[in-house]
Amino acid sequence: MNWPWVLDHLGYFGDLLLEHLSMAVPPVLYGLLIALPLGVACARWPRLYGVVLAATSALYALPSLALFIFMLDFTGLTITTVIAPLTVYTLSVLVRNVVDGLRGVPESVRQSAVAMGFGAVRRLLQIELPIALPVVIAGLRVATVSNISLVSVGALIGFGGLGKLFTDGLQRAFLTPILVGIVLTVVLALVADTLLVLTQRLLTPWSRR
Amino acid sequence: MRIFSVAWHWFGQPEQWTGSDGIPNRLLEHLYYTSLSLLIAAAVAIPLGLLIGHTNRGGFLVVNLSNAARALPTAGVLVLVVTLSGIGLLPVIVALVVLAIPSILVNTYAGVRQVPRETVDAARGMGMRGGQVLWQVETPLAMPLIMTGLRTAAIQIVSTATVAAYVGLGGLGRYIFDGLARRDYPALVGGAVIVVGLALGTEGAFVAVRSLIAKRTQGE
Amino acid sequence: MVRNMRGAVLTLLALFALAACGGNTDNPVDNSGKPADNGTVIVGSANFTENVLLAEIYAAALEAKGVKVERKLNIGSREVIYKQLESGGLSVLPEYNGALLSYLDKTNAAATTAEVNTALKGKLPAAVELLDSAKAEDKDSVTVTKETATKYNLKSIADLGPVAKDLVIGGPPEFKTRRQGIVGLKEVYGLEFKDFRSLDVAGPVTVSALKKGDIQAANLFSTDPALEVNDFVALDDPKALFGAQNVTPIVNKAVGEKARTVLNSIAPKLDTATLTQLMRKVSVDKQDPDKVAKEWLKSVGLA
Numbered sequence: 001m002n003w004p005w006v007l008d009h010l011g012y013f014g015d016l017l018l019e020h021l022s023m024a025v026p027p028v029l030y031g032l033l034i035a036l037p038l039g040v041a042c043a044r045w046p047r048l049y050g051v052v053l054a055a056t057s058a059l060y061a062l063p064s065l066a067l068f069i070f071m072l073d074f075t076g077l078t079i080t081t082v083i084a085p086l087t088v089y090t091l092s093v094l095v096r097n098v099v100d101g102l103r104g105v106p107e108s109v110r111q112s113a114v115a116m117g118f119g120a121v122r123r124l125l126q127i128e129l130p131i132a133l134p135v136v137i138a139g140l141r142v143a144t145v146s147n148i149s150l151v152s153v154g155a156l157i158g159f160g161g162l163g164k165l166f167t168d169g170l171q172r173a174f175l176t177p178i179l180v181g182i183v184l185t186v187v188l189a190l191v192a193d194t195l196l197v198l199t200q201r202l203l204t205p206w207s208r209r
Numbered sequence: 210m211r212i213f214s215v216a217w218h219w220f221g222q223p224e225q226w227t228g229s230d231g232i233p234n235r236l237l238e239h240l241y242y243t244s245l246s247l248l249i250a251a252a253v254a255i256p257l258g259l260l261i262g263h264t265n266r267g268g269f270l271v272v273n274l275s276n277a278a279r280a281l282p283t284a285g286v287l288v289l290v291v292t293l294s295g296i297g298l299l300p301v302i303v304a305l306v307v308l309a310i311p312s313i314l315v316n317t318y319a320g321v322r323q324v325p326r327e328t329v330d331a332a333r334g335m336g337m338r339g340g341q342v343l344w345q346v347e348t349p350l351a352m353p354l355i356m357t358g359l360r361t362a363a364i365q366i367v368s369t370a371t372v373a374a375y376v377g378l379g380g381l382g383r384y385i386f387d388g389l390a391r392r393d394y395p396a397l398v399g400g401a402v403i404v405v406g407l408a409l410g411t412e413g414a415f416v417a418v419r420s421l422i423a424k425r426t427q428g429e
Numbered sequence: 430m431v432r433n434m435r436g437a438v439l440t441l442l443a444l445f446a447l448a449a450c451g452g453n454t455d456n457p458v459d460n461s462g463k464p465a466d467n468g469t470v471i472v473g474s475a476n477f478t479e480n481v482l483l484a485e486i487y488a489a490a491l492e493a494k495g496v497k498v499e500r501k502l503n504i505g506s507r508e509v510i511y512k513q514l515e516s517g518g519l520s521v522l523p524e525y526n527g528a529l530l531s532y533l534d535k536t537n538a539a540a541t542t543a544e545v546n547t548a549l550k551g552k553l554p555a556a557v558e559l560l561d562s563a564k565a566e567d568k569d570s571v572t573v574t575k576e577t578a579t580k581y582n583l584k585s586i587a588d589l590g591p592v593a594k595d596l597v598i599g600g601p602p603e604f605k606t607r608r609q610g611i612v613g614l615k616e617v618y619g620l621e622f623k624d625f626r627s628l629d630v631a632g633p634v635t636v637s638a639l640k641k642g643d644i645q646a647a648n649l650f651s652t653d654p655a656l657e658v659n660d661f662v663a664l665d666d667p668k669a670l671f672g673a674q675n676v677t678p679i680v681n682k683a684v685g686e687k688a689r690t691v692l693n694s695i696a697p698k699l700d701t702a703t704l705t706q707l708m709r710k711v712s713v714d715k716q717d718p719d720k721v722a723k724e725w726l727k728s729v730g731l732a
């Protein structure tokens with residue numbers, strides 16, 4: 001471990017962290033934005049869910065590098081090339097969780113809401129989605145951690161935030177950047193995960209003991 | 210549609226089916242990396258998960274360590290081991306085993322913990338010793354979750370084993386990395402199709418095994 | 430489940446049909462084609478250390494003269510980045526004239542710097558222009574270990590004739606399909622190796638494979654300090670398959686006059702010995718390419 005090198009490059013690590021986040025976070029937001037309505041629709045129409053489930057499992061199995069390369073021709077050397085495939089992965093994870101969460105709403109709760117005169121939209125927004133929230137956030141946690149790890153793969157086409165430390169380290173047989181890259185990636189993932197757990201506590205105060 | 214027909218054509222080329230860069234050889238290499246890593250990961254994670262679940266010691270630590278391990282970037286682990294020990298099978302297997310252990314371990318542990326307390330007490334009441342309880346009661350009841358863990362791990366490995374090509378090894382990733390470097394889209398598409406096919410096939414195999422197990426246990 | 434599997438397969442087919450538009454080399458939907466506005470010059474590079482270093486030299490020289498620069502380094506092979514220069518996604522690339530000519534015209538056998546550059550100017554598309562070549566050359570080589578060289582009495586690539594069929598050669602994936610690669614080794618020298626192994630771009634993976642004996646011949650670069658460090662033997666190239674390989678910037682035509690003048694001012698200062706020495710700092714001493722670039726530019730009065 002070359003400590004002087006590490007101390008000398010703290011600013012560089014900061015830039016890479018930001019770059020990493022700029023590619024890891026938007027897919028989570030976009031994925032959520034698409035997965036929520038899609039999940040609601042899937043929970044309502046099981047046949048649609050079958051189709052969506054099949055599509056997302058195939059997409060999820062695609063190696064990320066292959067998708068990045070496809071995107072190169074559409075979006076060139078912009079971060080969209082990395083963001084779009086990661087959005088697809090996030091979506092694949094989240095749709096299932098949204099549907100599972102909504103299906104987990106007890107029938108009695110749903111009926112009481114109907115009895116209280118809640119319309120379909122209000123019931124969805126005020127009753128069903130909040131109850132589904134823990135399951136949705138569980139999905140968000142999985143997607144976020146895996147996105148943070150996958151962004152590094154983008155380094156193989158010149159992107160990749162912290163992943164650049166891996167390509168650089170490999171190309172120069174230089175251990176220090178590789179170790180720093182691994183540590184920072186794990187720390188970033190754990191911090192993001194903790195933030196999501198805290199968000200869940202804030203949003204679902206009733207579940208706190 | 211052009212690239213699709215070109216990819217189709219790629220599959221039809223005779224040279225795609227022979228030699229070290231042929232599909233049979235690349236597929237075998239891929240299956241070799243995949244199954245070896247899964248076996249090693251299972252050999253480590255299942256006994257450990259069973260033991261921790263059974264003794265209920267260190268469970269908190271294991272779950273949290275596993276979550277942290279999930280955040281380990283596979284590409285980073287791979288280049289780390291390559292830089293330490295040079296190229297070869299070792300770095301790839303290490304990276305894939307590290308990838309696979311958390312899902313198997315956490316699921317095995319959870320599988321044992323979800324066995325109802327009363328069932329375990331009843332077994333003890335019948336005079337079973339610790340080992341017998343673990344082997345004859347907890348393990349069979351944990352089986353569905355262990356299988357889920359193995360399935361998740363297997364699919365992850367199948368898709369991720371493509372990184373072996375990044376450090377000069379073979380497997381199906383060869384088509385993707387070479388396709389990128391040579392701007393050879395048919396090879397790239399062809400390789401990706403085989404990887405997805407293999408992942409879906411793996412999922413299918415696990416579903417088949419599970420229904421087989423379910424049938425046998427029902428029959429008893 | 431069966432229905433799901435079938436659906437998954439269908440989705441896959443649909444996806445590749447969609448990708449078809451992307452894979453089309455005519456590239457109908459490329460929206461990265463807008464040249465950078467407000468005079469920013471986007472410096473790109475291929476995915477190996479020396480090319481990154483050269484790109485850093487270009488970038489730092491431009492910045493020193495007040496040109497706004499954006500770096501997009503370590504992207505991929507020529508097959509990937511050249512297209513980006515053509516479309517304007519990148520505006521400057523460090524190139525090697527002979528290798529570039531071989532990429533654009535597979536049959537051209539020009540060997541000297543002047544021949545190669547004349548031929549190149551005729552082949553480059555309107556959107557791309559060649560600037561001045563430096564004296565510095567970095568050639569692709571066929572390299573073997575000292576033991577292998579002694580064992581088979583190898584001095585030049587031609588000596589491989591009787592033994593190539595027993596040897597595995599390794600290099601970057603693109604080496605297999607390039608004329609300045611497996612294709613030309615067969616055409617020019619009549620060599621057919623036992624097998625080809627895709628490795629990295631003349632980096633530690635290739636070096637490690639050669640040292641371990643996984644391969645017996647490797648495509649490495651003539652400026653690579655690893656040759657000296659490991660006592661490797663780069664075989665002579667009597668038929669000039671790899672020809673002149675002068676470091677030469679290529680630019681998108683949208684790049685302004687000022688930036689071109691700056692880039693051309695680097696050429697007379699950069700020779701092979703200098704490049705090898707700079708490479709040693711980066712890959713052996715692990716100094717940062719951008720720092721090495723700036724220091725050198727200062728030492729020759731360009732920054």
